[in-house]
Amino acid sequence: MKAFIKTYGCQMNERDSDALASDLVNAGYTIVSREEDADLLVFNTCSVRDAAERKAKGKIGFMRKLKNKNPELIIGVVGCMAQRMGNTLLEELPHLDFVLGTGQLHTLVDTVNKVKFDRTRLALTEPSPDVLTGLAGHYDRSWSGQIAITRGCNRFCSYCIVPYVRGRELSREKDDIIAEAKMLAANGTREILLLGQNVAAYGLNGDIRPPAPDHSPFADLLAELEEIPELLRIRFTSPYPSYFNRKLIDTIARSEKICHNIHLPLQSGSNRILQAMNRQYTNESYREKVAELKAAIKDLTLSTDVIVGFPGETDEDFALTRVLMNDVGFEQSYIFKYSPRPGAKSASMDDSVPESVKEERNQILLNDLAERVVVKLNNMVGKTVTVLAEGVSARNELRWTGRTDNNIVVHFEPDDSVQTGTLRKVEITRAGSVTLFGKLV
Numbered sequence: 019m020k021a022f023i024k025t026y027g028c029q030m031n032e033r034d035s036d037a038l039a040s041d042l043v044n045a046g047y048t049i050v051s052r053e054e055d056a057d058l059l060v061f062n063t064c065s066v067r068d069a070a071e072r073k074a075k076g077k078i079g080f081m082r083k084l085k086n087k088n089p090e091l092i093i094g095v096v097g098c099m100a101q102r103m104g105n106t107l108l109e110e111l112p113h114l115d116f117v118l119g120t121g122q123l124h125t126l127v128d129t130v131n132k133v134k135f136d137r138t139r140l141a142l143t144e145p146s147p148d149v150l151t152g153l154a155g156h157y158d159r160s161w162s163g164q165i166a167i168t169r170g171c172n173r174f175c176s177y178c179i180v181p182y183v184r185g186r187e188l189s190r191e192k193d194d195i196i197a198e199a200k201m202l203a204a205n206g207t208r209e210i211l212l213l214g215q216n217v218a219a220y221g222l223n224g225d226i227r228p229p230a231p232d233h234s235p236f237a238d239l240l241a242e243l244e245e246i247p248e249l250l251r252i253r254f255t256s257p258y259p260s261y262f263n264r265k266l267i268d269t270i271a272r273s274e275k276i277c278h279n280i281h282l283p284l285q286s287g288s289n290r291i292l293q294a295m296n297r298q299y300t301n302e303s304y305r306e307k308v309a310e311l312k313a314a315i316k317d318l319t320l321s322t323d324v325i326v327g328f329p330g331e332t333d334e335d336f337a338l339t340r341v342l343m344n345d346v347g348f349e350q351s352y353i354f355k356y357s358p359r360p361g362a363k364s365a366s367m368d369d370s371v372p373e374s375v376k377e378e379r380n381q382i383l384l385n386d387l388a389e390r391v392v393v394k395l396n397n398m399v400g401k402t403v404t405v406l407a408e409g410v411s412a413r414n415e416l417r418w419t420g421r422t423d424n425n426i427v428v429h430f431e432p433d434d435s436v437q438t439g440t441l442r443k444v445e446i447t448r449a450g451s452v453t454l455f456g457k458l459v
């Protein structure tokens with residue numbers, strides 16, 4: 019039996035798909051890379067932005083042709099769009115066999131069996147606590163591994179569909195996470211990426227009030243993961259800014275393994291818009307947090323998420339975002355054009371900013387980013403950096419690539435001793451527009 023899995027959206031979805039692939043392999047499937055070769059097609063979908071849903075819907079609709087050719091083919095839609103639409107998807111798409119929501123992903127193998135043997139169609143969207151202990155398998159074993167530590171979100175930012183499709187925030191048991199990290203490390207993983215919609219809220223039992231300065235179960239988890247000797251680097255995404263308390267900042271600052279590259283979603287630099295977004299910080303308090311982080315963490319680099327064109331965003335609001343972004347000097351920014359999401363609070367607000375203005379603001383921020391990145395990369399020339407070697411470059415087989423602690427890709431010529439998943443020093447000789455070039459030291 020052969021299965022094909024396609025993933026839309028975020029890293030959490032990538033991670034879920036990998037766990038689903040592992041469950042399928044344990045059930046006797048082989049994972050294939052072409053739809054045409056498979057007996058089972060699984061589409062793991064995203065609802066965060068309208069564009070992601072439209073893309074998935076287009077592709078899934080197109081699969082009707084394959085089903086016509088092979089009526090035994092089983093097709094399922096899982097994840098956020100499956101959760102949001104449930105039975106409606108089965109009604110809209112007669113060639114679909116099953117729909118599994120975000121709280122039912124762990125039932126994939128059982129569901130496929132039921133569909134096959136009972137010759138039935140199923141839509142399961144009831145959340146189940148078992149999803150938290152399931153989905154721990156790993157199919158793609160490499161030097162880098164991902165571990166989900168929380169699921170869902172309690173923050174209810176007004177534009178965001180996540181709390182509705184992924185449900186309330188739940189943290190996994192620490193022992194389960196540590197066991198998963200040790201299993202990966204024993205199998206050759208050297209870098210782990212901890213995932214959650216709001217990772218820094220780990221272990222706070224869904225309380226959205228920022229914790230006391232000396233209380234951070236997330237910092238405790240990081241400290242314990244650091245003790246795993248084979249792990250060389252620990253990354254995490256995404257944390258909500260207000261959870262960076264003294265304890266968490268100190269834990270990161272002290273650590274040799276926790277990367278000094280933090281994703282700190284900003285969304286907007288205008289206090290009026292931040293309030294309408296239900297973000298619990300202001301332009302000023304965000305700047306203070308950045309200053310605190312920069313003071314404590316040597317060679318800190320920051321990345322962010324920003325939404326342009328939120329309902330009512332004026333030129334002045336946008337200018338505040340732009341100035342703040344340039345002041346902070348983000349190394350990377352992910353800029354999104356606002357789209358109303360069904361069920362999210364902002365969907366009832368007038369989507370007042372014209373598409374052309376959203377696009378214009380998007381381009382302005384992308385240009386700012388590109389200019390900043392060129393300057394920063396050129397400043398690196400002549401310096402020696404430590405990279406985690408990843409393997410042969412996809413673009414030039416004579417070169418290898420590695421990544422700095424700060425997530426910058428470095429191309430270098432390999433020597434005989436270079437190995438995937440090891441730390442190497444590279445002297446930077448040249449800067450490209452988004453990557454660096456250098457030689458092994």
Ligand code: 5AD
Nearest residue numbers: 066177178323324354355356357359
């Ligand atoms: N429109 C545009 N961008 C959105 N995001 C979340 N919801 C929306 C929306 N309705 C962005 C936010 C978030 C990222 C994952 O997606 O910036 O941080």
Ligand code: SF4
Nearest residue numbers: 171173174175178180
């Ligand atoms: Fe969505 Fe806000 Fe939760 Fe992030 S913190 S997942 S933007 S509700």
